[in-house]
Amino acid sequence: MKKYSLLISFLTLIFLSISCSDAYRFSIEKPVKAILNESVTVKLIEENDKPINQVKFYLNGKEISSTGNAALIQTDSLGVGKHALVALAFFNGKTKKENSFIEVFANSKPTIYTYKIINTYPHDRNAYTQGLEYYNGFLYETTGQRGQSTLRKVAIETGEVLKKISLNKKYFGEGMTIVDTKIIWLTWQGKKGFIYNLDTFEQEGEFAYNQSSKGWGITHSDTKLMKSDGSNKIWFLDPVTMEEKGAIQVYTNDRSVNYLNELELVNGKIYANKWQKNTIAIINPKNGIVEGLGDLRGLEKEMAKTQKLVPDDEVLNGIAYDAENDRLFVTGKRWSKLFEIKLIKQ
Incomplete structure (x- = not known):
């Protein structure tokens, strides 16, 4: 019985290893703090370096232009505050969405x-x-x-x-x-x-x-x-x-x-x-x-x-x-x- 348990555990580890290696894991790279009137670069990162066919970015619900897996955001038109950021990744006939935000602060002290x-x-x-x-x-x-x-x-x-x-x-x-x-x-x-x-x-x-x-x-x-x-x-x-x-x-x-x-x-x-x-x-x-x-x-x-x-x-x-x-x-x-x-x- 113990041998069968060890075999099942071994096979489970192999399965999980294969599953994890096949999985896509995304995160959005962005600055912690953005300053009004400055440009901000955001990137969608695939943490296992897997290939991505296309990435689209949306800011406050509107698509913004991007190049590859990155987008340049001009904060002067945003105003201060938190602004919703969404990245859509297209890969292997699939789509995955990552949600985040850009937080813009004033460029001068009161x-x-x-x-x-x-x-x-x-x-x-x-x-x-x-x-x-x-x-x-x-x-x-x-x-x-x-x-x-x-x-x-x-x-x-x-x-x-x-x-x-x-x-x-x-x-x-x-x-x-x-x-x-x-x-x-x-x-x-x-x-x-x-x-x-x-x-x-x-x-x-x-x-x-x-x-x-x-x-x-x-x-x-x-x-x-x-x-x-x-x-x-x-x-x-x-x-x-x-x-x-x-x-x-x-x-x-x-x-x-x-x-x-x-x-x-x-x-x-x-x-x-x-x-x-x-x-x-x-x-x-x-x-x-x-x-x-x-x-x-x-x-x-x-x-x-x-x-x-x-x-x-x-x-x-x-x-x-x-x-x-x-x-x-x-x-x-x-x-x-x-x-x-x-x-x-x-």
Whole structure:
């Protein structure tokens, strides 16, 4: 019996050896880190040096030109972020697919900004601020938490809430923006947003999210809405149909910037709160590069002089910009103060 067992083991080893020698094993050779505007070479490697008839490469679903088993990728047209890379190998009448990605980082470091406090105004201590916007001399604000989410019109100088409505208790309210005579208000996990009349606060419509499953912050330009979902992505929405038309990924020269929250468009750049961080990221909407970082950690210390903040909860959130008078306002979740600040380049 032992002899038969040894024979079976020996034959199994021979079979496995033959099978392994006949098998094709592929891997994609690529740089660990790509820099925007640099060229990147990727190769499909057959690890046993077996012949390949043809190789095709696809980047973000589109075929790119290749020579032999290699392709040259120009990153300037990609933008920063992770980009899906697929290689198709054709051999012996068979096809095999290898999946990977190219990760592109910014080609420059962000500029660091500190700040100067220009004015300080009262702010509702109970407002769990999620969205903030300046419009025609007033602040419009949305607050969060289920059963506590509200839309408000606020007097800047006094902090008085001039008008307020509550969101359905099953939703957790998030960011908002004003487009013409409409208020666009997001929900967090409800997978939908709501549209309100600016003057009456009456609901006039709603819209579903598409690829982005959550709503965090929203702002707009003259031609599109820009929406964050808590990741490193900012989605572009059609302002009429509310459909997602694409997205950028947000990166610095050495990392992906996640947890993007409340948004505001300031002089063509997206200003974004980073959740649980007293920092504002200044983002180029064309390519996702973080061009600046506003270090506002000192505001938390300023708040601590008169108010005890709950760590990791009552953090900086809320950016509003008065373009006509070049005024930048910021506040936080349940902060009792609204700050008008000026960013100062380091």
